[in-house]
Amino acid sequence: MSSEREFPLELLKATKEHRLNYYDEYTMAHPFLDRAFEDLKPLVRHCGETRLIFIVGPTGVGKTKLRKLTEKWIFEELWESIRNNMGHLAVASVEAVLQKSGLFNAKDHLKRCLYALHEPEEFIKNKINYGVDGVYRTDDGKLAIKSRILETDLGWALEQALKHRHPQIFFIDEAHHMLAVASGRKLTDVPEAIKSLANRTEVLHGLLGTYELLTLHDIGDQLSRRSLYIHLPRYDAQFIEDREDWQSIVWNFQSQIPVLEEPDFVSHWEYLYERSLGCVGILKNWSRNAFADAMEDEAKTVTLKHLERRALSIGQCRNILKKIKEGEKRYTEIEGEAEKLRAELELGIKPISRTQKISQSHSESNQTTNQKPKSKQAVGQRKAKRDSVGMDRNAG
Numbered sequence: 001m002s003s004e005r006e007f008p009l010e011l012l013k014a015t016k017e018h019r020l021n022y023y024d025e026y027t028m029a030h031p032f033l034d035r036a037f038e039d040l041k042p043l044v045r046h047c048g049e050t051r052l053i054f055i056v057g058p059t060g061v062g063k064t065k066l067r068k069l070t071e072k073w074i075f076e077e078l079w080e081s082i083r084n085n086m087g088h089l090a091v092a093s094v095e096a097v098l099q100k101s102g103l104f105n106a107k108d109h110l111k112r113c114l115y116a117l118h119e120p121e122e123f124i125k126n127k128i129n130y131g132v133d134g135v136y137r138t139d140d141g142k143l144a145i146k147s148r149i150l151e152t153d154l155g156w157a158l159e160q161a162l163k164h165r166h167p168q169i170f171f172i173d174e175a176h177h178m179l180a181v182a183s184g185r186k187l188t189d190v191p192e193a194i195k196s197l198a199n200r201t202e203v204l205h206g207l208l209g210t211y212e213l214l215t216l217h218d219i220g221d222q223l224s225r226r227s228l229y230i231h232l233p234r235y236d237a238q239f240i241e242d243r244e245d246w247q248s249i250v251w252n253f254q255s256q257i258p259v260l261e262e263p264d265f266v267s268h269w270e271y272l273y274e275r276s277l278g279c280v281g282i283l284k285n286w287s288r289n290a291f292a293d294a295m296e297d298e299a300k301t302v303t304l305k306h307l308e309r310r311a312l313s314i315g316q317c318r319n320i321l322k323k324i325k326e327g328e329k330r331y332t333e334i335e336g337e338a339e340k341l342r343a344e345l346e347l348g349i350k351p352i353s354r355t356q357k358i359s360q361s362h363s364e365s366n367q368t369t370n371q372k373p374k375s376k377q378a379v380g381q382r383k384a385k386r387d388s389v390g391m392d393r394n395a396g
Contacts, residue, residue: 005255005258005262006252006255006256007022007255007256007257007258011258012258012259012260014258016292016295016296019258019295020288020291020292020295022258023256023257023258023288023291024288026256027065027068027069028249028252028253028256028280030245030248030249030252030280031245032061032062032232032233032235032280033062033065033066033069033232033280036055036066036230036231036232037066037069037070037073039230040053040055040066040070040206040230041070041073043204043228044070044074044078044168044169044204045078047204050204050227050228051195051198051199051202051203051204051205052194052195052198052204052205052207052227052228053204053205053206053207053227053228053229053230054175054207054209054213054216054227054228054229054230055067055206055207055208055209055229055230055232056208056209056210056211056213056214056229056230056231056232056327056331057210057211057231057232057233057234058210058211058233058234058277058279058320058323058324058327058328059210059279059281059282059320059323059324060276060277060279060280060281060282060285060320061232061233061234061279061280061281061282062232062279062280062281062284063173063208063209063232063281064173064208064281065280065281066208066232067093067171067173067206067208070091070169070171070206071091071093071171074090074091074168074169075090075091078090078168087164087165088165088166088167089117089165089166089167090167090168091167091168091169091170091171092116092117092165092167092170092171093116093170093171093172093173094109094112094113094116094170094171094172094173095112095172095173095174096109096172096173096174096175096176096177096178096209097109097112097174097177098177098180102180103180103181103182104177104178104179104180104181104190106151106189106190106193107151107154109178109190110151110154110155110157110158111145111154113158113161113170114130114135114143114145114154114157114158114161115143116170117158117161117162117165117167118143128160128161128164128165129160129164130156130157130160130161131156131157131160132149132153132154132156132157133146134146134148134149134150134153134154134157135149135153135154135157155193155197158197159197159200159201162197162201162203163201163203166201166202166203167203168204169203169204169205169206170198170203170204170205170206171205171206171208172194172205172206172207172208173208173209174208174209175207175208175209175213176209176210176212176213177209178190178191179191179212179213179215179216187215187216188216191207191216194207195227210323210327211323211324211326211327211328211330211331212327214327214330214331214334217330217334229334231331233328234277234278234279234280234324235249235273235278235279235280236278237273237278242278246269246273246278247266247269249280249283250265250266250269250272250283251265251266253265253283253284253287254266254287254302257287257291257302259291259294259295259299259300259301259302260300260301261300261301262301263301263302263303265287265302265307268304268307271304271307272286272307274317275311275312275317276312277317277320277321277324282312286307286310286311286312287302287307289310290302290306290307290309290310291306293306293309293310294306
């Protein structure tokens, strides 16, 4: 056993649960996560008039890790400067949940948002006035919401809660679930309502989801054009840099698993890439489950057999990859629209003076006026003239 292990050695004597919790909590910095985090931080500090941020990427790429990393940073870096307002929450988050029917329920979501903003005990002197009868506090200080409350009343209560607590950012994880709406409701209803709510309360909202969120770019013009996008991509094996980064990520994970003998994941990096599709989140969850199996087997290390037992099937991988590639293509198209915009704004050509442009326009106009169109005569058609009437005097 090497003495240079990346985890505290006392973990080797800890319980299985403790060791598993350590690996669960381990968050590894890697290039794409770092870039997305650095892009997000200045927006959280000073969002300006931007109130909506879409954080998109494949399933299992680490968007939730990005959220947790940002929440930790807000508490550590920004909380001291904003805690003077004792009714203020540093950050809040909620997950958009699908019902058993497979559809998103806006009313249920509003309730979850209110619970996410519910004041802790230290805010007892800074209670929220929700402004509706259906939302209130019980005698023991717990939040209560009447079952038959109207959706409009819930929306009003949430607006008051956001204004009162005013978190630095309000995260909605798994936000693509909001697009699974029932018939009779427009796809953009809920996202447009969130945009409006963010504007009225002046609270920055971060929507984290898969590439399905890009659907709003096509059908929700006001929504998409008044928002910002942050992309958290997977590692793409066609690029040398991505392969090198992936191997480094694989090594980091193997070195953080508290087992007697360090696993050899690096030798199998292609297999690990194949069954996680280059998504760090999928790799982390997969290796975590394999680690749990290894402890149950009382093995000294996590072997290839443990990994194979917990790997996604080929069919699952192909289905996920199909969705990923469709999303990547759409995101590339959206990014490419910047060049189209430059061309339409004529930024890619040599500029001329306004006088020169006016002179050219007059010249083209005069040239068009002076060019009289030539008459065209159909073949075999006589020219128009008056024909003789009556008999010819010399006729015989």
